[in-house]
Amino acid sequence: MTSEPATAAKPVRLAPMQVPKASDVLANDLRERILSGEFPEGTSLPPERDMVVQTQMSRTTVREALRILEVQGLVRIRTGRSGGAFVQRPGGDSVADSVSLLIRGRHIRLAAIFEAREGIEPTCARLAAKYRTDADLARLAAANAAISGDGPLEDFLQANVDWHVAVAEASHNELLAGIMLALSRVIYTATDNQAFVDAEVRRTTIRAHARVTEAIEAGDTEAALRRMTRHLHKYTEAISEVEDRTAIEVPGG
Amino acid sequence: MTSEPATAAKPVRLAPMQVPKASDVLANDLRERILSGEFPEGTSLPPERDMVVQTQMSRTTVREALRILEVQGLVRIRTGRSGGAFVQRPGGDSVADSVSLLIRGRHIRLAAIFEAREGIEPTCARLAAKYRTDADLARLAAANAAISGDGPLEDFLQANVDWHVAVAEASHNELLAGIMLALSRVIYTATDNQAFVDAEVRRTTIRAHARVTEAIEAGDTEAALRRMTRHLHKYTEAISEVEDRTAIEVPGG
DNA sequence: ATGGTACCTTGGGTATGACCAAAAGCACTG
DNA sequence: CAGTGCTTTTGGTCATACCCAAGGTACCAT
Numbered sequence: 001m002t003s004e005p006a007t008a009a010k011p012v013r014l015a016p017m018q019v020p021k022a023s024d025v026l027a028n029d030l031r032e033r034i035l036s037g038e039f040p041e042g043t044s045l046p047p048e049r050d051m052v053v054q055t056q057m058s059r060t061t062v063r064e065a066l067r068i069l070e071v072q073g074l075v076r077i078r079t080g081r082s083g084g085a086f087v088q089r090p091g092g093d094s095v096a097d098s099v100s101l102l103i104r105g106r107h108i109r110l111a112a113i114f115e116a117r118e119g120i121e122p123t124c125a126r127l128a129a130k131y132r133t134d135a136d137l138a139r140l141a142a143a144n145a146a147i148s149g150d151g152p153l154e155d156f157l158q159a160n161v162d163w164h165v166a167v168a169e170a171s172h173n174e175l176l177a178g179i180m181l182a183l184s185r186v187i188y189t190a191t192d193n194q195a196f197v198d199a200e201v202r203r204t205t206i207r208a209h210a211r212v213t214e215a216i217e218a219g220d221t222e223a224a225l226r227r228m229t230r231h232l233h234k235y236t237e238a239i240s241e242v243e244d245r246t247a248i249e250v251p252g253g
Numbered sequence: 254m255t256s257e258p259a260t261a262a263k264p265v266r267l268a269p270m271q272v273p274k275a276s277d278v279l280a281n282d283l284r285e286r287i288l289s290g291e292f293p294e295g296t297s298l299p300p301e302r303d304m305v306v307q308t309q310m311s312r313t314t315v316r317e318a319l320r321i322l323e324v325q326g327l328v329r330i331r332t333g334r335s336g337g338a339f340v341q342r343p344g345g346d347s348v349a350d351s352v353s354l355l356i357r358g359r360h361i362r363l364a365a366i367f368e369a370r371e372g373i374e375p376t377c378a379r380l381a382a383k384y385r386t387d388a389d390l391a392r393l394a395a396a397n398a399a400i401s402g403d404g405p406l407e408d409f410l411q412a413n414v415d416w417h418v419a420v421a422e423a424s425h426n427e428l429l430a431g432i433m434l435a436l437s438r439v440i441y442t443a444t445d446n447q448a449f450v451d452a453e454v455r456r457t458t459i460r461a462h463a464r465v466t467e468a469i470e471a472g473d474t475e476a477a478l479r480r481m482t483r484h485l486h487k488y489t490e491a492i493s494e495v496e497d498r499t500a501i502e503v504p505g506g
Numbered sequence: 507a508t509g510g511t512a513c514c515t516t517g518g519g520t521a522t523g524a525c526c527a528a529a530a531g532c533a534c535t536g
Numbered sequence: 537c538a539g540t541g542c543t544t545t546t547g548g549t550c551a552t553a554c555c556c557a558a559g560g561t562a563c564c565a566t
Contacts, residue, residue: 019556021519023320035357047546058521060313063547067276067317071324072354080529081545090351090358098343098351099428101325104288105343106427115380116373116428123372174359175352175369179432272527275549300517311550316518332518333558511564519556526549533542 022057023064030065034074034087045075045085073097092178099182110190114236117183118229121164124180125212125228127171129221136170140213147206156202161188163209167228170216201238208234275310276317283318287327287340298328298338326350345431352435363443367489370436371482374417377433378465378481380424382474389423393466400459409455414441416462420481423469454491461487 033039046054051062066085069075073094075085103113128136143163147156161184168180208231215223286292299307304315319338322328326347328338356366381389396419400412414437421433461484468476 023519035354037360049546060520060522064317064320064519066547067320068324071321072351074354074358077547078529079527079547082530083528083546085547090354092355095348095351095355098325098348099431101288101327101343102345102348102431103428105327107290108428112426112428115376115426116432119376119429120369120372123368127368173365173368175355175361175365176372178352178355179369302517313551314549317548330518331558332556334516335559336517336557338518508566509564510566512562514559514561516559517557519554521554522552524550526547528547529545531542531544533540535540536538 022061023068026051026055026057026062026065027068030069031072031074034069039087041087041089043087045087047084092174092181095178096182096185099179100186103186110187111236111240113183113186113190114232114239117180117187118232118236120176120179120183121167121232122225122229124168124171124173124176125216126221126225127173127176128167129216129219129224131172132170132216132219136166137217139166140170140216144206144209144213147209150199150202157188157191160205161185167212167216201235204234205231275314276321279308279310279315279318280321283322284325284327287322292340294340294342296340298340300337345427345434348431349435349438352432353439356439363440364489364493366436366439366443367485367492370433370440371485371489373429373432373436374420374485375478375482377421377424377426377429378469378477379474380426380429381420382469382472382477384425385423385469385472389419390470392419393423393469397459397462397466400462403452403455410441410444413458414438420465420469454488457487458484 030039030045039045045051045066048059048062048066051057052059055062066075066077069085070077073090074088076088077083077085102108132140140163143159143166147159147163164184165177165181168177168184171177208227212224212227212231215227283292283298292298298304298319301312301315301319304310305312308315319328319330322338323330326343327341329341330336330338355361385393393416396412396416400409400416417437418430418434421430421437424430461480465477465480465484468480
C-alpha cells in the first residue's frame, strides 16, 4: 500500500487555486449584505468578540475586516459601552475622499479641476432648475444671503462653496452632488490664501450667483445651464491667468 | 503637603482633548509622505517587523495602518519573500470603486447615472478635440475598429466602454478620466443583460462614435461637444423608456 | 556538468491571550 | 436627592507563536 507502480497511467492533475485572505472574505460578505439592504442603515453589527465565536476567526481577522469596511465608509465604529460597528450608507464624503486622493496623488493641476467643474456644474444647475423643491430654494437663498462682499476671505470662500454645493444637491442627483462636493472641497483648500480673489471678483461672483439662482427658481433649465457655464468660465479664466504665472498645484489638506 | 486649602482660587481647567488612534496616526503620516512625493511610486516600505521596531508600535497597529492605505489604493501589498508594501499612486480605479459603492449603497437609479454622464462626457469630448495626440487618435481608431454590429452582446458593450474611456483619456484630464472610468464600469455592468440594445441601437451607436471621432480628429471642439451630447442624449432616452417600465436599478458587481 | 528537488530565508497572514481605554449604567454615599 | 465613583461592555493595543507564500541556494542523482 505504500508504493504505487511507477508506470501509473493517471498522473495527478490539479488546477491552480487561489486562497483569498480571510479578512477579505468576511469583509466582502458583510459588504454585500450591507449594500443589498439586508442590514439597514443604523444596524449594529455584533461585537467583535461575538463575531469571533460566530465566524471561528481570530479577533485580528475580524478587526481587519471591520477596518476595511470603515475605510470604505460602510460602517462607523464607536468605542465604549453600547459601542460597536454601525452600518452606514456610503455618502458623498467617501467619493470626495477618494477624489481628493486622486487629485493630490497625481498632482493634478488646479486648471484641470476647473475644467472638470465646467463640465459637471452646469449640468447640476440644469437639473436643479428642473427638480428643485421649496427646501432647495430656501437653502440657496440662505447661501446667497450669507455671502458678502467684504468679510474675511475665509467666510467668503465658505459661503461660496456652500452655494455651489446647494446647487448640486438641488439637482437631486446624489452622484453629481457627491462629485461636486469633492471638487468644491479641493477648490476651497486650493483657493484659500490665493490673492486673486479681490473685491471685483467678489462682486462679480455674487451677481452671477444671484442670476443663476433666479433661473433655478424660475425653472428655466437652459438659462440656468447657460449662466452657470458663463460664471464658471469667467472664474476659470481669472484663475488661469494666475496659474500661468505661478503654476498653482493643489496643496495638501 | 498632602492637603490643599479648599478655598484655592485657581480651579484646574483642562481643554477637551482628543486622542487619535495609533493606527490612524501612522496611516496619516505615511499617506502624507506618499502624496507629497517623498516616497515615489514603486518604493517599498520597510517590512512590518521593521516598522514595529522603528515606530515602537505593535505589529497589529502597523498592519492596520497598512490595511487602511491598501484600501485607499496608496500601497499594494504582496506576500512571500521580497514582498511587502509597495507605494502606489491612487488611480482612477479607487475613484471607480467608491463611486460604485455610492451607487449601489444609495440605490441610485440608472437614469441618474446617465444624467451625470451627460454632463461629464461632452466635456471630455471637447477637451479631447483640443488636446488629443496621435497616440490618442490611434487608440480611438482601434476602439472603433473593434466595435461591430453583430457579435455577442458582451463584446459590443466592452468595445463600447473602451471607446468612451479612450475619449475620456484623450482629454488629458486625469480627473475626468477617472470619473468616467467609474461611470463606464457601472454602466457596463448595469447594461449587461439588458435587452434594449438591439441591432438598431448598435448601428446608431457605431455611426455616432464615428462622427464624434471625426470631430476630435479634426480638432473641432464645438462639434465634438455637440455630437457627443446628442449621442448620449439619444442613448439615455432609449434607456429611460425601458426604465419607466422596469425600474432598472444598478445590480451588484 | 546539469537539472531537479529539498531546504532555508524572508516576508506577510492568522490565532491567542492579556491588558488598556472609553462610555454607559448603576450603586453607594454625603 | 445629587453627585461621585465603581462596574460592565466594547473597541484599541500589545506580545508571542505559528502558518503560508515565494524567492534563493545547496545538494544529490544522473
